[in-house]
Amino acid sequence: MAKKQDNTITWDTFSEGLWRENPVFVMLLGMCPVLAVTNSAINALAMGIATLFVLLASGTLISLLRNSIPKQVRIATYIVIIATFVTIVDYTIQAISLDLYNALGAFIQLIVANCMILGRAEAYSSRNPPLKSIVNATGMGLGFTLALLCLGVVREILGAGSLFGIDLFGPRFEPWVVMVLPAGGFLVLGAWLLLFEWLKQRKSETELNPAAES
Amino acid sequence: MSTPEAQAIQPSTPTGPMIRTLMGIAMLSGFLVVLTYQLTKPIIAENQRRAIEAAVFQVIPGAVARRDFLVTESAVTPVSPDGPTEGVLVYAGYDQQGNLNGVAAKAGAQGYADMIHLLYGYDPDCECVRGIKVLKLAETPGLGDKIITDANFVANFDALEAKLNAGGDALANEIVTVKAGTKQNPWEIDAISGATISAKAVGKALNQSTQQLLPQLMPHIDVIRNAPPPPSEPETPDSGTQ
Amino acid sequence: MGLFNLLFGQKGFTHGIHPPYHKDTADKPIRRLPFPPQLVLPLDQHIGKPAIPLVVKGQEVVRGEPIAKADGNFSVPLHAPATGRIAGIELMPTPKGPKTNAILIDVYEGSTQEVLWEQPREMSELSPQEIIQAIQDSGMVGLGGAAFPSHMKLSIPPDKQVDTLIVNGCECEPYLTCDHRIMLEHPKALLRGIRYAMRATGTEKAIIGIEDNKMDAVELLKSHLSKGSPVEVKAVETKYPQGSEKMLIKSALDREVPTGGLPADVGVVVNNVGTLAGLGDLLPKGRGLIERVITVAGPGIAKPANYLVPLGTPIRYILDYVGYEGARTEFILGGPMMGPAVSALDTPITKGTSGLLVLNEPSIEEESHKIWPCIRCARCVSACPMHLNPSMLGQLAAKRKYEEMAEEYHLTDCFECGCCSYVCPSNIPLVQYFRIAKAINREQAA
Amino acid sequence: MATETLSFIFLNAVLANNFVLALFLGLCPFLGVSGKINTAVPMGLATLFVMLVSSVCAFLINEVLVAFEIEFLRLIAYIAVIASAVQLVEMTLKKFSPALFRSLGIFLPLITTNCAILGLALFQTFKEYSFLQSLVYALGAGVGFILAILLMAGLREKLELSTMPSITQGAAVSLMLGGLLSLSFMGFAGLGG
Amino acid sequence: MDIEIALNVTTAILFMGILGLLLSSMLVFANKKLWVFEDPRIDDLEGMLPATNCGACGSAGCRPFAEALISGEVTPAQCTVSNADAIEEIADYLGVESGDVAKRVARLACAGGNHVARMRAHYKGLESCRAAAVVSGGPKSCTWGCIGLADCADVCEFDAITMDHNGLPIVDNAKCTACGDCVDICPKDLFSIQDAAHRLWVACKNLEHGDTAENDCEVACTACERCVKDSPEGLISIQDNLAVIDYNKISLASPIATERCPTGAIVWLDESLGVIKGQQAKRIVRKEALPF
Amino acid sequence: MSKKPTIELRTSPHAHAGEDVVVIMRNVVYALLPICAFTVWQFGISALALLVVVTLTCLLSERMFNALSGKPSSLGDWSATITGLLLAMTLPPGFPLWMGAVAAFVGVALGKAMFGGLGMNAMNPALIGRAFVQAAFPVAITTWTPAFFDGRFSQFIPTTLTPPFLQPPAVGDWISEVTVDAFSGATPLALQKFEGVVTDHMDMLLGTTAGSAGETSALLILAGGLYLAARRMLDWRIPVLVLLSAAVTAGIFYMIDPAKYPDPLFVVLSGGLMLGAWFMASDMVGSPVTPLGVVIYAVMIGVITVIIRLFGGLTEGVMYAILLGNAATPLIDQITQPRVFGEQRAGK
Ligand SMILES: Cc1cc2nc3c(=O)[nH]c(=O)nc-3n(C[C@H](O)[C@H](O)[C@H](O)COP(=O)(O)O)c2cc1C
Ligand SMILES: Cc1cc2nc3c(=O)[nH]c(=O)nc-3n(C[C@H](O)[C@H](O)[C@H](O)COP(=O)(O)O)c2cc1C
Ligand SMILES: Cc1cc2nc3c(=O)[nH]c(=O)nc-3n(C[C@H](O)[C@H](O)[C@H](O)COP(=O)(O)O)c2cc1C
Ligand SMILES: Cc1cc2nc3c(=O)[nH]c(=O)nc-3n(C[C@H](O)[C@H](O)[C@H](O)CO)c2cc1C
């Protein structure tokens, strides 16, 4: 783009990933982990943090190297860098807890293929200085984690009657098994999106209405 | 589409920098990854050992020490870095005194959603399965996972008969899963109503595995019985796992 | 294929509908209607270029005299339907939409209204070319409703071979009986007209297709035919839209007119019985088309019947004459399936008008149903004689995807018969949608 | 080495464990490119093609990795090789068959970094499939993807013509449809078990 | 043990090195041999365009317009949908002048709201002008006039058209991008795209004259020819009973032309005051619809 | 002319077959009522409560979504009533009422309202509701209770009145209390699949077996379906082809191994196939409009049903088969556009 380079870091640099350009709710990127591992809040959190780490680390490195990577090998380099950090995360999680590792399944490794990460590398880190990239990646990563949690919490509460593994409703609660199944993932995310759309429309209506009345 | 002059200029390919960058980055990655791998390897190995051990001790009541063996058609040999690599891996569990309490092996069968992988403990003395542990499960939570949580179902494996026939080439009675509440023989598994499929998969897995393993294992069971005590005394497992 | 075809082993067209026929006027002989005080004669009563007036305001004209001439080949002249004085050439409403120029004639009250202008000719001496010219001079257009200039239809382009003339006596529209009456009352004129048309087109064979609810007409016409006559009378299944030329050709000859094609592509010309009876009557006398038979019917009419009316009679006048009651009324020119409703009572009867149907309050209420969304019941699909997918077309139209309708769903093949709308339980005005779509596509193409 | 029969592997990948609807892989293109049947078809075909390519690549590389005992580099090696292979195919197409490129090729870059592809490569390795088994698995996964994306595209085209309330007109309805499809595919669970 | 690790590390690095070499060689090869030109600016420009693909610019959509921009066939300002900033950005990017295009808007040649124009019938069916128009030209007495069922407001993607309380569409000049959708949809061809700077306007299409026209609609052009006489020679003429303005001579126009119009069919459109009718146009105070 | 009439302008055709959506839908309800009545007679007040609660929830949800989207009430078109009745009929008679209400709400919300209401839905709302609760509460939805137990008109099945969000109690003890001979707790299908026991065909025809509330009496379903088919309110080809293709598929396997696979008549009479074929697969909203499409759709449903029944993890596959059929309908419609009259046949 022809836009002039703007190196100032603003609140927006950080917050756009949280809400305005939230990778999940707004951009619909990286959907697979979002739906696959959010059947419990703890998995969602772990996945979010892992992604955040990869986003941050690869973003930083790419931003640092951005001027010395020839355009033609750009993508290949980014992928290798991202894959490196994903492997690191993969082994780290195995070292921390095998149970968690088993619960997340192959999806840790699939972070490599998370469209969001390569997308951010391309669109942001390769064009901005490290500090700015870090701030932005943190925002994006947190936004992603937040979205995962939104799903994980709902799915765990309904699907297992617990939150972060803590039983909420006692043993007689009937869990809604569907929520932890694939279909539930789709439906809960769909429901969240509906909710946001509804809020958005209500907001724009209230913005319009006073004008119309006066 | 484009102006002629734009078409003419094919950007030159910076061969040197391209190769240098990609190779450099690749080697750097290789280094980083191998570093992580080496750093975490002992921890992960320890994690895995503990997980296996916990599972083995769980399915072999009373075991406190374990040794691994490879079962092949002709022999049973202890696992060692320079021993054979092919064969079925079994874990032998010994009690405090070094007596063989049982042998644990892996089994698997297609369940409702995906493969169910189990570890079961086989007691050569009573010729029965003494316990199972589900290693990997993708069944429906709340339904399929009853094969872990349902006490009645788990009780099936207190002593599930798996006796070889006279010829020693197959089970005397196939292990079968029967409808909940209709178990009559020691080689039958009472299914779980509502999760018949998962329960059947367990039965099928056990049947398949024992049918294949026992004819090879039993003739050589003494190799395991008489094996020297485990190389290094493992730390006493928590009492909870027993 | 319907039960009829199974039983009688006759090949017919598939799909179509069976609306209630209401042919109550079938036994009412054609009667003449008195002349109205003023006639309104639009210059474009036919498809093609409007005629060019030959008269000026204030001029006197006698009955039968040409008052407008054809503008080129794709046009026909107009003749004065009554003796009187030209009141002007003004914009007047027509059923087509915008007002168009029409010649107004103040009819002389005292006149005997004899036809005072004619040029008799000896038909047997005319060559096919001359017959065609005579037909154009008579101002004849398709009386079956389309008002397509008959001489154009009967001139077969040199690259086409036509072997059969099909005479359309189906009259499949409910209520209408004018064609039925013409067949019963003027069989001779009809057969004469058929002979002229066969000579003009050089066909060896003619088939008169009549729906089997008019067996009296079938018998009568058969009795007029000699053995070995090239003309054959064929009863076809009573089913709407049997009278559509594509369907009739399928039923009579088992030939399918290709999409976008004309009957001539399968070697056929189709003419309405009224058209041919008119030709049989007018050509020897050398007269112009100045009147036609229409069926006036419907629940709102006191004296439903078939009337011979001068062209240009405003429907207000007909209504006054036949007597009609009602406050909220729908006036339809033609049959209930295809006829357009008119928005002004000054609208005149034109060459293409085959009936005047009057629906008053109760019947209107019956028809005004709520529109529901398409429930995909597929009734329209199994009603459409053209085997289109009106359900899909309707849904696309509602979303204004007109191009897709034409390109992927054969919109252009729809001839607006109305079967789909008739059966639609959701009351979706499918045909209306299709007309809009076609209009817009036409405009876009232009 | 896994013992499953080829037909079981295929059917399982198409129906019971459909990559998109049961395993949650390849959702981005599934949601993104399912608006029209006309684009969903080439997308599906391109995915199938890439899956076959990457299945072969992954199998070969894995042999190398195992030989050198450097399995820990698997992820990097897989993704790098697959991405490059696909890019090579893409550029070759662009150069030598612009027509094919326009209909299929423009989807290739979208697919390269898509988790279904990598997932396939990893799963076939975890499951210790033989070469043939891997290929059949890839075929099944690809066909399953085509099935899912075609159904989705058909439904979405139909919805184009409906009068949906405004709040459901965005991405939400695609997800809901995905959910409903996923519910419907649950019927195949346990097939062959 | 340590040797093993060292070996492992070396293998790993070597492997990656070779892999990197292979991949980069491949990419080098690809870039040299398989390279196909595509102007990257097209994508950039497409990103800057509004992506409405409305076609008002005369191209088949935004991407073709971007291509035309690059080849210099068009100027950025010809995209009528982009706002001034966006056009500026595009011009900057290309290093060209944004170009000036006179603001054009859609204008309605009918003033016959339901308070002044008569209905001759009672239309029932689809609430759409197109639909009503295919039934005998619609229910309105004036068969040329606005049916008022809002097809134009429906199709306008820019929300530039609202229906007033008399059932007449009102164009918001600020929002109108002159895309022409309303021109296409109106079954009565009442809309046309006009220069916003043209002030003189005939808001009628009725081809009747005198009382007949006024019977249809109280604000119809009666073809009285007063505007023709009051204007400079040739600016206005009567064709088919309708006043027609020759916009080639628009510079001669002044509000004088509207002064003596008896019905107010010819109007002066003022930027701030809106529609101005002549002094002698009869005042219509009726607010509600005419009785049937 | 006496007085000046008001001219009405409407589009042609000015005649109409007269049978509108409401009439069709009302007749479907008529056809369903005998089945409902039989269900109540069979399972008592629990079934009645389920029917009422599910149908009312459907109606309320529909009304609520009408209000939310600012549309007029659409309860008058009876389609929500049909959804409710059919949904209730596919649930086990002792299904907890609160779960029934969830199913109804989800069915209307996800199955219908989300797409814009009547006619716009992609898949069968009743089955969406059922598929959802089947996935959410798989145990409850496979808990069957015996038909014609004593005291069914004075006593609820214990699971029926489970308080919202709680687990239904176990019914094993209660069943042995109310039944004299041992009730196996299984439907004919489950009996066949897991025990290899084939239920008497006559029992299934008459509906004296266990099963979902409304799927047990094949005879009444047939009668209702035939009534609608005779009045041309459903497309007879769909149910006939569904049943036929199911029977043929099953027949093939039966011929291969009669000991392992059930006979075709059993397949046709058991489970929800009858109800599904006559009342659900035939729902025109989710079925193709083209003649060839209808055939493909129906055969597909029949075959998938049998495949799931014989080889899948579940005992019954009709619901999934119909949902899949619905999902494939747009595609089927697209590829089976009929040959237009006069369109040149290839090679002719
Ligand atoms: C969403 C869903 C999940 C299911 N999950 C399992 C499962 O994990 N394990 C299982 O054995 N059956 C599962 N089933 C199948 C049935 O609950 C049950 O196996 C079947 O109806 C047999 O019933 P029975 O065990 O009472 O005879 C599931 C069914 C559904 C609808
Ligand atoms: C749906 C439909 C129904 C028609 N019904 C008749 C009819 O009943 N009788 C008739 O003469 N023409 C009918 N026509 C017109 C014929 O297709 C054909 O134009 C006419 O018979 C040609 O004769 P003509 O030019 O002499 O009018 C119908 C057309 C359509 C599209
Ligand atoms: C369908 C039909 C249409 C006719 N149209 C005309 C016509 O337009 N002009 C005409 O002079 N006679 C027409 N006739 C003939 C008249 O019925 C009849 O021959 C004529 O009115 C005799 O009246 P005359 O004694 O005034 O000649 C038509 C006949 C039929 C059957
Ligand atoms: C023959 C027939 C069968 C129907 N079957 C169903 C059904 O299975 N499920 C349902 O929700 N509605 C059914 N309906 C009603 C209606 O079509 C349904 O509410 C629509 O799917 C809602 O858009 C049926 C209607 C008819 C006429």
Ligand code: SF4
């Ligand atoms: S109006 Fe057109 S679409 Fe409808 S039935 Fe007739 S030909 Fe078919």
Ligand code: SF4
């Ligand atoms: S008849 Fe009407 S409701 Fe039925 S499919 Fe056709 S358009 Fe839809």
Ligand code: SF4
């Ligand atoms: S201007 Fe045309 S489209 Fe707009 S309301 Fe009037 S008639 Fe309808």
Ligand code: SF4
């Ligand atoms: S539709 Fe008409 S009013 Fe709306 S922007 Fe286009 S030209 Fe302007």
Ligand code: FES
């Ligand atoms: S995250 Fe799986 S395809 Fe994008």
